Amino acid sequence: MYWNGRRNTIIFKPMKEVFVHGSYLISSLGFGIQENMDKLYGAQSGSALIHDHKYYPEAFFGSKIDHLRFANEFENQFPNLLTEYTFFEKLLLFVVQKSIQNLHFSIDLKNTLVIISSTKGNIDLLAETERGKWENERVFLWKSAEYIQEFFKLENKVLVISNACISGVEAISVGSRLIRTGKFKNVIVAGADILSEFVVSGFQSFQSLSLEQCKPFDSERSGLNLGEAAAALVLSCSENTSPIQVLGSATSNDANHISGPSRNGDGLFLAIQSALDESKITADKVDLISAHGTATDYNDEMESKALSLANLESVPVNSLKGFWGHTLGAAGLIESIVSIESMKENKLIKTLGYENHGVSKNISVVSQSKTHKIDTFLKTASGFGGTNAAIIFQKHKQHD
Known part of the structure; x- marks a missing residue:
């Protein structure tokens, strides 16, 4: 919509459609889309007990990227740059480069925006063992954004989305809106978060970490697992x-x-309903819900209530946290990418760790991976500070 200078005349410009193209992800399950999908369908978890004083004095359940393999892969992709960037920055550089390489067309970086999604970025640099290795400003996300912009010689300033655990979903949402309104032709959304002493001790202080593999929506759930991952689309x-x-x-x-969700699900319900309204579809058109599903008492119960309020109780819903834990600012992004692949292949991925229903609403938690027609799916996320996000993806009709 814009004003054309004439009295009482407003011109409405048609909103552009937004399409998903090249993507790439790294998790504890592996590198690339295929490695991850194979292990997800095979119900293989990347989470395990981690005994490393670098992160916490006691063992905790979580998931780690294969750091040695990543160092080798990064060196092959970017020779002689292994010591120039932090681990977090190298993850972002790598997944952005891989997502561009996976495109079936070339993009003009002049009309391209890069968005970084992360909750903590280089927070590991605050550890005593890291002091003095990097300039003090390196701990800030805006500084990492500058390095990404400089590396890829981008004309547009890199945008940072750091809004707790909805960061990944919100980054895709913001990128889509910027394309719809004609601000940019292309947006590369990259997300990453890593394990660190700061993050692990912080969640331990909330007493929200489980001593075993997490069990989303299960009656015996006892908390979340933390994980690290990176992805771009x-x-x-x-x-x-x-x-x-x-x-x-x-x-x-x-x-x-500040750290607990609404007890009745009204905040997430509002996001879901608004996303449905913007998409011009009704709840009965949704074939899959990729939930936040952290396996904490409050989150899973709240999500079940929100889905019930949205009339989505009969729609298959899964959580992927049992495979790689909660990857914070990367979670919404990697789970969207996986659900896109799931939709392409018309396959549901089971909610690993779920055995006995443990929420008050009768939502349809996916307990076994199976074939299922998926044309449209909803991705949800919630986070500290009362944040909620919902986004809807659909198969493009011309490709049915």
């Missing part, structure tokens, strides 16, 4: 060969508590 107004588009999205804030 390319959004574009160019349809090209993409069979997937972003239909709509929304965020909300329930303003309940």
